[in-house]
Amino acid sequence: MTTTAQRFTNWAGNQTCSPRAVESPASEAEVQALVRGAGQVRCVATGHSFSPVCATDGTLIRMDRMSGITGIDPVAGRVTALPGTPVGAFGSPLWDAGLALENQGDIDTQGIAGAVATATHGSGLGLQSFSATVRRMRLVTADGDVLELGEEDARLPAAQVALGMLGVITEVELQAVPAHRLQERIDHWTWDEAWGRLDAMSRAHRHYSFFWIPAEGSAALYGLSAPEGATLADSCYVKIYDEAADSVPDSDEPGRRVGRSYLIYPMTFEPNFHELEYFVPYERGAEAVAAMRELMLARLPDSIFPMEVRTVAADGSWLSHSYERASVVISVSGTPGTDYQPYLRDVDRLLGEFDARVHWGKLHYLTAEQLHARYPHAADFIALRRELDPRNVFLNDHLRELFA
Ligand SMILES: Cc1cc2nc3c(=O)[nH]c(=O)nc-3n(C[C@H](O)[C@H](O)[C@H](O)COP(=O)(O)OP(=O)(O)OC[C@H]3O[C@@H](n4cnc5c(N)ncnc54)[C@H](O)[C@@H]3O)c2cc1C
Structure with missing residues (x-):
């Protein structure tokens, strides 16, 4: 993310705006004073969202001085x-x-x-x-x-x-x-192994996820590694994490690390992809993932961006992707500098058939009609939003289309 007095660009570089003011309050009282005197207000934490959720021509409030x-x-x-x-x-x-x-x-x-x-x-x-x-x-x-x-x-x-x-x-x-330690297992499996075991592995392990690597060169984009002398093309980079028993010592061995949970999770990415992520009901997940692979092969045979497949548990947050249903999570990306919109729109159409909900911080094409059909509390959320913000201070153009 970069911000100057007049310009904000997100981490991925696909969203920019020119706020009238960029502010970094240091206390809740300073936030109150800023909101009271402002027209439109949007917040930005670190700008890692791909969607225009932080965009504003009003006041952009940064969080950098309210940390700890x-x-x-x-x-x-x-x-x-x-x-x-x-x-x-x-x-x-x-x-x-x-x-x-x-x-x-x-x-x-x-x-x-x-x-x-x-x-x-x-x-x-x-x-x-x-x-x-x-x-x-x-x-x-x-x-x-x-x-x-x-x-x-x-x-x-x-x-x-x-x-x-x-x-x-x-x-x-x-x-x-x-507090717990995690034991990592990174493997390279065929598509049939990784996809075919989605349900069994998700139930058997704390964390099961995989990247399907469609082409030579795909893995490098996400910093994923193939075994020496081998290629990952048309195979899957499988990640499994389970809690490590006390008897298992810490290890830095690549693909077999053991250590404190918070040290195991994070990866490093370059801002060279623009990501879309949709959530389908868990029960239909394997079917949706297979359909996505067919779509990618048909629509973008030369695309080198992997598809990431994860799961997440149900919750009760009204606008959550997983409101009252567990999800299989499907992420794909467009290549910056290319016209990837038609491809991502195809993905949107395909996963729409699976009643997909969206990641609000990633690219999506959700319409107001779909919002109400797929999120049971959409109308309740909008009613509360109007009650708390009758002047629409916190709406930007992107959000107005869905939530006004
Ligand atoms: C490389 C990369 C990897 C990612 N990996 C994952 C992943 O594994 N899982 C996943 O789910 N997502 C992932 N994301 C998406 C990312 O987690 C979300 O987009 C997240 O919202 C970004 O956090 P941020 O702090 O940068 O928020 P921002 O993008 O700055 O803001 C996100 C939203 O939060 C609002 N906001 C910020 N601060 C406040 C505040 N104080 N009060 C009210 N609203 C506020 C903003 O207005 C905006 O609507 C990834 C993104 C990138 C770029």
Whole structure:
């Protein structure tokens, strides 16, 4: 992400805007003053979203000066943090308190408010997104007042995934889990092995995911490695994580690492892809993944971007991809500098047949009609949004189309 006084560009470089003001408040009181005096307001944590969720020509509020863990309760297993706290900053302090985040995704650089606002997730049929672990949240609403939503508040499931539309998050309290180490297993399997075992492996392991590598050269794009002298083309890069037993020592061996959970998850990516990610009901996941492979082979035989396949547990957040249903998660990308929109639109059409929900932080083509058909609480969310923000302070053009 880059921001100057007048320009914001996201991490991937596919979204830019020219805010009237870019502000970095250092306290909740400063956020209140900014919101009270502003026309349109959008927040940005680290700009790792591919979709135009942070875009504004009004006031862009950065989270860089509101970062850090503010409390850990080892008995309740809870952690409280400011909105700009990077996901990776939770690891060590939680470990010292005997705790860990329940799950993490492919990177750990996002700000926690950004990760929560878009239902960022890792992989695991029994593991929910970051949003679902939120037990309390403080928000500065459109009138500049502070709203605290706790577990008993019926509005918390709306605020857990809200893309900044209900207010500026100034603090979150997350449920953590006991500290644990993970044992990694990276294997290279045929398509039939990786795809055919999707259900069995997802049920048997804490984390099962794979990248299908369609072409020579694909793996390098995502920093994935083939065994020496071998190629990954038309095979799968399979990742399995399970909790490591105490008797298994830490190890740095590539593909067989063992260590603290928060050190095992994160990968490194270059901003050389523009990603779309859809969520289909778990029961139809294997069918959808197979259809996607056929589509990729037919539409983009020369495409070198892998397809990533993960799972995520059901939750209760109204705008979550996994609201009351576990998901198989399918991610594909377009190549920057090429006209990838027709291909991604084909993907949208195909996965629409599987009742797909979207990752709000990634490219998608969801329409207002589809929003209401696929998200049972869409109308409730919009009603609450209007009540808390009658002047539409927190809506930008992208969000207005769906949520006005
Ligand atoms: C390389 C890469 C890898 C990724 N891997 C994964 C993955 O494994 N799993 C996954 O699910 N996603 C993944 N993503 C997507 C990413 O996690 C989400 O887009 C996430 O929202 C980005 O976090 P951020 O902190 O950069 O938020 P931003 O992109 O800055 O903001 C996201 C949303 O949060 C809102 N927001 C930010 N701060 C606040 C606040 N204080 N109050 C209210 N709203 C706020 C913004 O307005 C915006 O709507 C990946 C993205 C990239 C680029």
